[in-house]
Amino acid sequence: MNAQEAVIGIVTASDRASAGIYEDESGPAIEAFLSDVLTTPWRSLRRIVPDGLEAVRDAFIELADRDGCCLILSTGGTGPAPRDLTPEATVAASTRMMPGFGELMRTKSLEQVPTAILSRQTAGIRGRTLIVNLPGRPSSIRVCLDAVFPAIPYCVDLIGGPRMETDAARCRAFRPGG
């Protein structure tokens, strides 16, 4: 058992939350999910940044390269509005893209609302860091994490990160042949 602590970045992309106009509920919702499912040591680093390509990209790069996050979960900025550039920031920060994450999150969200196809969520890898875009709304965040989190611990294994275990009653992490 590798007890190395997992450092997980949580990035809220929101002009209003970063300006203090309203309180970020999405970052705490992601943190609550992690508290609920992870059974191995972890800690989070939260960042609230304005929308737009540069601020989000730079937050991803710092959390990956300087802070050593094995996983970064972002919320916000994935819609079609002009300031929604989190997917472009993810492409800019990543060396390889993971299209299956966005496809599955859209498929699952589509069971809730037909406007799920407007989400441009994606995921990518930067070195030893997996970056995954989540939606902005706390209720949608849970739907997406329930769908994709089972594959995340194995992905983190494959890119050289710490071994993460989950409470199988809440979210069953899957490792092929494991």
Add this chain to the structure above:
Amino acid sequence: MNAQEAVIGIVTASDRASAGIYEDESGPAIEAFLSDVLTTPWRSLRRIVPDGLEAVRDAFIELADRDGCCLILSTGGTGPAPRDLTPEATVAASTRMMPGFGELMRTKSLEQVPTAILSRQTAGIRGRTLIVNLPGRPSSIRVCLDAVFPAIPYCVDLIGGPRMETDAARCRAFRPGG
């Protein structure tokens, strides 16, 4: 109620139709769908252009920038044949891509024919214009529009276009929280 007229571009990409060798049936099929479902003021601008990247891209750009279309629906040129370059034209004309449209249209078309995976349909945004690729065959056009049109009015809202309303018995436009 915003009664601003929606200007909708309809682009048929077809070497044969643009040369007058056969009559375009796909553009009229799109127009018939719009007549059927939209209850707010709109008018269409139809273009029939040869296949290939430049002609299709330039039609998209003119309809967006000069003619002020909030929505452009294209038909044709999304297959694997060498002259099928409508997706590349869409990428060239767009600043941000909307992968969920192509994914859903392929999923729905796959219920009809296994060759649906050969469609390279996509969608993108150029300024205040949403560009969506539809298939070439009138029967497939309807399947795709039934799938994605419910999300289009809200997308047009988000990019600053006119408010479009639909006849819910024919196509229920969805706006979250609306």
Add this chain to the structure above:
Amino acid sequence: MNAQEAVIGIVTASDRASAGIYEDESGPAIEAFLSDVLTTPWRSLRRIVPDGLEAVRDAFIELADRDGCCLILSTGGTGPAPRDLTPEATVAASTRMMPGFGELMRTKSLEQVPTAILSRQTAGIRGRTLIVNLPGRPSSIRVCLDAVFPAIPYCVDLIGGPRMETDAARCRAFRPGG
């Protein structure tokens, strides 16, 4: 009936198999599928290359441009590990991408394992050659070929390759209107 022989490239991307450390089982699994389903003349050209962008890309280009393959099926190198760069090699060798193949293979594989979203499989066209990435495991290869092969003969028709026919009891090739 066009009895022109189909030349099909099979590329195994694997550092270990190319170094002779273990025996390639994936290339033979692909060949066995083809033997099982194709009823028109064909022959295969097998290549075992190390992982990484250049080796895989160059194998694709040689098989397409020099050897005249109408179809290249690759196995391996589509995961998130640092040396898994087959999708990038496919993009580098292709002029147009075919996103529907990867989407459908992930959807089908997801019925088997939740880690299917980690596969970055894609497909693309280079001239008269269709390149399709398959997974590394023989059992997953079959699931993916069963899903996408019905569309491949028609795709090869459209890009100017030889007409391939299949045994409909094993894999029903579909041609619209055919």
